Amino acid sequence: MYKALVLGNSGQLASSLRDIMNGAIFASRTGPVKIDLLNVDAIFERLSSINPDVVINAAGFTSVDKCELEKKNAYSVNGLSVREIARYCRGKKIPLIHISTDYVFDGKEGNYTEESVPNPINFYGLSKLVGDTFALSYDSSLLVRTSGVFGSSKNFPIFVLEKLSRNEKVLVLEGYYSPIFSDFLARAVLQLIGLDYKGIINVAGERISRIDLAEVIADKFGLDRSLLIPSEGKLNLAARRPYDSSLDITKAKRVLKFDFYSTRTNLEEFYNQVNKGKQY
Ligand SMILES: NC(=O)c1ccc[n+]([C@@H]2O[C@H](COP(=O)([O-])OP(=O)(O)OC[C@H]3O[C@@H](n4cnc5c(N)ncnc54)[C@H](OP(=O)(O)O)[C@@H]3O)[C@@H](O)[C@H]2O)c1
Known part of the structure; x- marks a missing residue:
């Protein structure tokens, strides 16, 4: 049994991983194991003391507008921290799974493939692209590019539901983007780790407009x-938003064995959670 470390704790993807990963260690500022990705110089030592066999980096400074206003912090969490994580994984020769974003693209074309050339138009996208570059400098890394994750915390579907339930207007x-439920x-x-998949792969939903x-x-x-x-x-x-950041998911449809x-x-999964009265 390998020792998996998930960076992230209460985040959407980290919470979904917790539901299906028995025995994994979850580390973040609030996690049962503490790690602060703002403290870049301490990351390598922290990872050494945890001593994992695989690292899933589900952490990130994900507020697009805050990244624009707090550039230094965004650069540390989304960019520089990944350098340290990749350096650790390379030294120990263990897999690194890093989560990237559709916001590395400018949104002028949409349907971006794994080969499309990034061109971020906001600081979140730029800081994530720096992180992607560090992750990809290690050839045993898997970069999962995704879009519009919705699960356990604040996200667009929940925002819409809450506002409309109060009969409030929603601007x-x-x-367009490619939203995906975080459990999927x-x-x-996990399937990609099982397949020992490496390199970039887009895992996202079908292209749809927010409206x-x-x-x-x-x-x-x-x-x-x-x-x-x-x-x-x-x-x-x-922060500016890319108009059409949808992702081409042809490759993932071939590789993955379920309708993600x-x-x-x-x-339907979102409705199930709402109907179960899951607290957000
Ligand atoms: N949300 C989206 O729509 C979306 C779209 C495309 C790509 N992505 C990418 O998908 C990944 C997961 O997104 P998500 O929606 O699950 O994010 P999220 O819900 O915002 O969670 C972010 C996670 O990062 C951790 N984190 C933030 N700052 C940290 C720090 N300084 N030190 C340690 N941990 C820190 C948080 O830790 P705590 O649990 O301690 O708060 C939290 O677990 C991210 O890489 C994101 O860029 C997200």
Whole structure:
């Protein structure tokens, strides 16, 4: 039995991994095992003391707007920390699984493949791209690029549901992405580890616009879809968003043995959680 270390604890993907990974160690600032990825110089030593056989980096500074305002911290957590993690994994010759984002792309084209050239338009994307580069400098790493993760904490489907349930208007950002339920992403990550998959792979849902997704959710819960309003630049966000950051998932569809991608299946899981009264 190998000793797996997941970086992340209460995060969406980390929580989904916990549900299916018995015996794994979860480390973050709030985790049962402590590690602070802001403290870049201490990471190598922390990893050495934990002494894992595989590292899944599910941690990240994921607030896109905060990254724009706190660039130094974003650069440490999303970028420099991955240098130390990759350095440790290379030294010990153990697999590194790193999670990347559709926001490394500029969103001008959409349907980005594993070979597409990144061109981030915000600091979150740039800092993640730095992390990706460090991860990929180690040839035993797996880079899972994903989009619009929704699971246990604040995310777009929950935001829409909460606002519409209160009969409040929702300004919805225009554009497309490839949202995926975090339990599916977690299951995909474990399957890829089992297959000893290396290099970049896109694991995400089907391409959909945020407004279409919001309308499907509104209809499902019998809520008023006329409260969904295209934002038309009125959101005043600190960071620019790529218009179409959808990912081409042809490769993952070939490799993975379950339907991780269809909008219908992803939303059914979301509805199940809501109906079970899962606390967010
Ligand atoms: N959310 C999305 O829509 C999305 C889209 C594309 C890609 N991704 C990528 O997918 C991965 C997982 O995303 P997620 O949605 O699960 O993220 P999340 O819910 O925001 O969780 C982030 C995790 O990172 C940990 N973390 C943050 N700062 C840290 C620090 N200084 N030291 C140690 N740990 C720290 C948090 O630890 P605590 O548990 O202690 O708070 C948390 O577990 C990330 O790499 C993200 O960039 C996410």
